Amino acid sequence: MLTTLIYQSQSEAEFSDLDLINLTIAACKKNKAIQVTGILLFNGSEFFQVLEGEEEVIDLLFCHISEDQRHTDVVELMRDYSAYRRFSDIGMTFFDLRIADKNTLVDEIHQLDHVQNHHLHDDKIFRLIKRFIAQGAWHRPSCGLKSAQWEMVSKKESRQDRLWQTEKGVLYTFALQPIVEPMSGRIASFEALIRDAKGRSPGAIFSAIPSDSLYAFDLQTKAIALELAGKILRDDEKIAINLLPGSLHTIPNAVAQLTAQISQANLRPEQVIIELLETEVITNTVDFHKILKDIRAAGIGLAVDDFGSGYSRMSFLSKIQPDEIKIDRSLIQDIHKMGGQQSVVVAIVRYCQDMGINLVAEGVEKLEEWCWLQSIGVNLYQGFLFARPCVDGIGEIQWPVKKHHI
Numbered sequence: 365m366l367t368t369l370i371y372q373s374q375s376e377a378e379f380s381d382l383d384l385i386n387l388t389i390a391a392c393k394k395n396k397a398i399q400v401t402g403i404l405l406f407n408g409s410e411f412f413q414v415l416e417g418e419e420e421v422i423d424l425l426f427c428h429i430s431e432d433q434r435h436t437d438v439v440e441l442m443r444d445y446s447a448y449r450r451f452s453d454i455g456m457t458f459f460d461l462r463i464a465d466k467n468t469l470v471d472e473i474h475q476l477d478h479v480q481n482h483h484l485h486d487d488k489i490f491r492l493i494k495r496f497i498a499q500g501a502w503h504r505p506s507c508g509l510k511s512a513q514w515e516m517v518s519k520k521e522s523r524q525d526r527l528w529q530t531e532k533g534v535l536y537t538f539a540l541q542p543i544v545e546p547m548s549g550r551i552a553s554f555e556a557l558i559r560d561a562k563g564r565s566p567g568a569i570f571s572a573i574p575s576d577s578l579y580a581f582d583l584q585t586k587a588i589a590l591e592l593a594g595k596i597l598r599d600d601e602k603i604a605i606n607l608l609p610g611s612l613h614t615i616p617n618a619v620a621q622l623t624a625q626i627s628q629a630n631l632r633p634e635q636v637i638i639e640l641l642e643t644e645v646i647t648n649t650v651d652f653h654k655i656l657k658d659i660r661a662a663g664i665g666l667a668v669d670d671f672g673s674g675y676s677r678m679s680f681l682s683k684i685q686p687d688e689i690k691i692d693r694s695l696i697q698d699i700h701k702m703g704g705q706q707s708v709v710v711a712i713v714r715y716c717q718d719m720g721i722n723l724v725a726e727g728v729e730k731l732e733e734w735c736w737l738q739s740i741g742v743n744l745y746q747g748f749l750f751a752r753p754c755v756d757g758i759g760e761i762q763w764p765v766k767k768h769h770i
């Protein structure tokens with residue numbers, strides 16, 4: 365299927381005019397042979413390329429281009445199917461923005477457009493081209509951290525307490541996964557994740573519980589998580605527990621029961637954060653307002669979990685103003701390479717900074733993801749790059765450290 369891919373990148377080498385000519389002649393020749401059309405723009409430090417062709421051909425070519433050492437920070441801006449090619453039979457035309465007349469350049473590029481429909485002047489691809497011509501690459505953090513300059517160094521935190529408890533004849537405990545602030549070396553909080561003797565995940569455990577006792581199970585088992593946290597947490601650390609909103613509004617005095625569990629565990633309410641799934645938070649507005657009041661009155665913190673995974677009703681989010689938002693892993697994965705995700709996350713960061721909301725990036729697994737997110741002002745992280753959930757306590761934590769020899 366005909367596919368259009370657009371990316372931007374940062375030139376690594378000092379490109380001489382000859383280098384650029386050689387690159388474009390070779391690329392053009394190869395593109396013609398594989399039926400790829402498009403354009404390449406260069407502004408002295410950044411590239412912007414539109415590639416059109418059959419999907420598999422474009423995927424393979426983009427893999428080659430992404431690995432090319434002559435440029436870095438290759439960020440995909442658009443990948444879409446098209447009904448027709450904008451640029452026919454040209455292999456690739458190169459435009460050097462340092463010598464081109466920017467006022468007439470868009471028209472010049474439009475001349476290459478073989479459809480030559482007037483409305484195409486305003487289509488998405490041409491809007492992206494115009495933006496690059498006017499402003500260059502976007503969202504490239506100006507003082508960005510370079511992943512090659514950092515390494516992860518492991519530090520053992522041996523804080524454990526064996527704590528298994530029985531609910532309806534089955535043994536349960538909790539695994540804790542830290543949420544860290546790498547730049548200060550601080551552990552901000554821990555998310556408590558239920559485990560059974562088979563080591564199953566919360567999803568598997570909850571799906572095996574009969575629906576009529578789900579909410580009671582959800583609330584009662586939180587006592588185990590809180591007791592564990594009470595034994596392990598330092599005074600300035602917090603514990604985050606996941607609760608189904610249904611547990612809070614169907615069980616009478618649920619928040620009062622939770623408050624009692626918190627004080628029995630020798631914790632302060634401010635040390636506890638309730639994480640509610642974005643999808644659940646926004647689908648039941650009326651119930652949620654009552655829950656919100658009770659949680660706030662008890663002094664317990666509130667986080668919106670998996671933010672960005674559901675359909676977000678932004679107006680409602682702006683009203684609840686949680687203490688914390690956890691960006692879903694689907695927006696975090698490979699963010700250093702994906703322009704669309706970058707744009708959404710930049711907007712979330714800005715919103716959280718404006719509203720004083722703590723922002724946590726979930727599911728961070730790669731050093732490159734952390735570098736990109738840290739550079740745009742995300743300070744709190746959860747994910748395998750830093751630590752895996754550890755049953756009964758805290759295991760090893762990996763911290764990013766700048767390499768000495770650089």
Ligand SMILES: Cc1cc2nc3c(=O)[nH]c(=O)nc-3n(C[C@H](O)[C@H](O)[C@H](O)COP(=O)(O)O)c2cc1C
Pocket residue numbers: 373387390391392394395404411413425428429430432434435456
């Ligand atoms: C900014 C930039 C744009 C490139 N564009 C293309 C292109 O459109 N087509 C292409 O075949 N190679 C392009 N290349 C070169 C590829 O990265 C790679 O060197 C080439 O596909 C290798 O071909 P080979 O394995 O046949 O030698 C580009 C390289 C850079 C740095």
